[in-house]
Amino acid sequence: MINSIDIYSKLEFKEEIPKYIQIANFIKNLIEKKKIKDGQKLPTIRELSVFLNVNSITIVNAYKKLKSEGYAYQKVGSGSYAKVKEISFLFRKEYSNSLKKLLIDDLPDIVDFTGETNTEVLFPIDDLKETINKVLDRDGVNALISNNTYGYKNLISTINKNFWDSKLNEEDMIIISGAQQGIDIVSKGILNINDNIIVEKPTYGGALSVFKWRKANIFEVPVENDGVNLERFEKILQKNKIRCFYTMSYFQNPTGISYSLEKKKRILELAEIYDFYIIEDDYLSELVYEDTISYIPFKWLDKNARVIYIKSFSKIFLPGIRLGYLVAPELFRESLQNSKFNTDITTSSLMQRALELYIYENKWKENIRYLNLEYSKRYKVMKDILDNEFKDLVTYIDPKGGLNFYLTIKDDKITSKDLFIKLKKKGVYITPGIMFFTSSNDGQNTFRIGFYQTDIEKIKKGLDILREELI
CATH class of the missing domain: 3.40.640.10 (Type I PLP-dependent aspartate aminotransferase-like (Major domain))
Incomplete structure (x- = not known):
């Protein structure tokens, strides 16, 4: 753990950027690189202002910026402390970037249990064309x-x-x-x-x-x-x-x-x-x-x-x-x-x-009936596989509708974040539970899988790969 204020000597100010922003960004970088640990006390305002030869208000504003971005918190009468955001904040970026980097050519080969790639559209496009043409002719x-x-x-x-x-x-x-x-x-x-x-x-x-x-x-x-x-x-x-x-x-x-x-x-x-x-x-x-x-x-x-x-x-x-x-x-x-x-x-x-x-x-009602018919088939297939092949691996609450299942891993030896990384290498994408909580300590053993962008063939393929990783 770094206890010495000397670590701040590496900060070199640039004229074009306000000093409080540079100080905040410097400390943020130290926290993200684990050179400042979670919960570690930051230097007092007076101590750091003297060391960096800046006005105390500059340090106050730097600490305010860190707190507003979730990299620090204050204890009344005690001072400011570092707050690590790596698990939730950085992983959210990794999760989002993983999906953004998928190429159109890759989509047919992946199993998207996240529902975020739009690999298929269950909608009668001809109906939409006809409707738009009617609107243009009319209006x-x-x-x-x-x-x-x-x-x-x-x-x-x-x-x-x-x-x-x-x-x-x-x-x-x-x-x-x-x-x-x-x-x-x-x-x-x-x-x-x-x-x-x-x-x-x-x-x-x-x-x-x-x-x-x-x-x-x-x-x-x-x-x-x-x-x-x-x-x-x-x-x-x-x-x-x-x-x-x-x-x-x-x-x-x-x-x-x-x-x-x-x-x-x-x-x-x-x-x-x-x-x-x-x-x-x-x-x-x-x-x-x-x-x-x-x-x-x-x-x-x-x-x-x-x-x-x-x-x-x-x-x-x-x-x-x-x-x-x-x-x-x-x-x-x-x-x-x-x-x-x-x-x-x-x-x-x-x-x-x-x-x-x-x-x-009334085309809306027809489409909803079609969607219910199609998605209910996928729901039943996914539910049957989970009930028969995953009963010793996960638990879940039966949604009885919608587009997702939320699973809790029984084995505490693997986290959903680790599971995401392993599955991604095999072309299967899930949403780890950490994405749905404010604290990085929650959701470690839960994840969401959906059938919005997966037909029955892909559901079977993806669940088979998922099961292999959980066994």
Whole structure:
């Protein structure tokens, strides 16, 4: 362990970059290279300012930058300490880069259990061509002109009529470019620095990134078979002023669980008692393979304007076409509209009109029936193999819908990160559990596999290779 301040003598300042940034980056590099250990105390502000011959304010700003980026933390009355981000932060980069580096020519030979490569599209392209041609014939150049920042009015009305029995106030609806943008818009619109937010543990990594970027304080509540642990949930509410609760109510990512009606009702009651709002991310509720699951989202039950509902069409329309919508309480209408405008001004007018016509002509329902038929076959094949060939290797909660299984490794001798690296060499890609937690200590023995981009042949091939590595 490096205890001497002499290590900072290697820092050479450059004129064009502010000194506090150079100091922060230098310390960050030492932490990443393990020359400064996790939890090691950093020099005092006075000590380092004297040693580097800089103003103490420069060191204060450098430490603030390190803390904001997650490379340091402060103990009141004790000083600043290094925080290692290598496991979670650096591995996220490695995971993302591994998928980005895949060439188109490589895709037919790999087994993508992550669902992130778009190697196949289960969508009737001819239907889309026909729909777009109809839109262009009907609307002409207007189809290409974006004249409403918050969405094509006919699409909003069609969504309201077909999916909500015309019960929503259409002024509260905004068309967005997918769920990720929706989470970002909501976060910018209603969260301030140091606001408290509760998330499921584990949860969608993209949401965690947004909340961290907003510098919110994140509280995690463990997920059970039918939703979060309510006892743990309420204890956090009792001790902290919570602004929001982010949840995926159906086929939660990554666990695949769906909320029971009782837990939804209780959480809505708690939202009113403790004055917080629910961000409901609904991205796969159409894909139900067993009739034990009924569709009643938080938003349907919301009587006190506590739910901000986000819906994505990306997985069930076309993956390359980012479309969705959000519904906000009137209280947040203006702030979320402003947030949307400041994010991207508008969403593709042509694709909004095409989606509207697709829904209006009932082709949407036909496609959902087709997707349910195809994905249910893959779900059953994957489930049968897991039940028969992996029962001594992993455990899981049966999702009964959606696109993923979340597996827990029984043998503690291998981590999901190591498993990812080994499988990647054999052309099989999984998503390690570490991607779904705020702490690098969690998710070490869990991983997610999906059948969104894997047909039955690839499912069998990939699971066979996976089994070999787990034995």
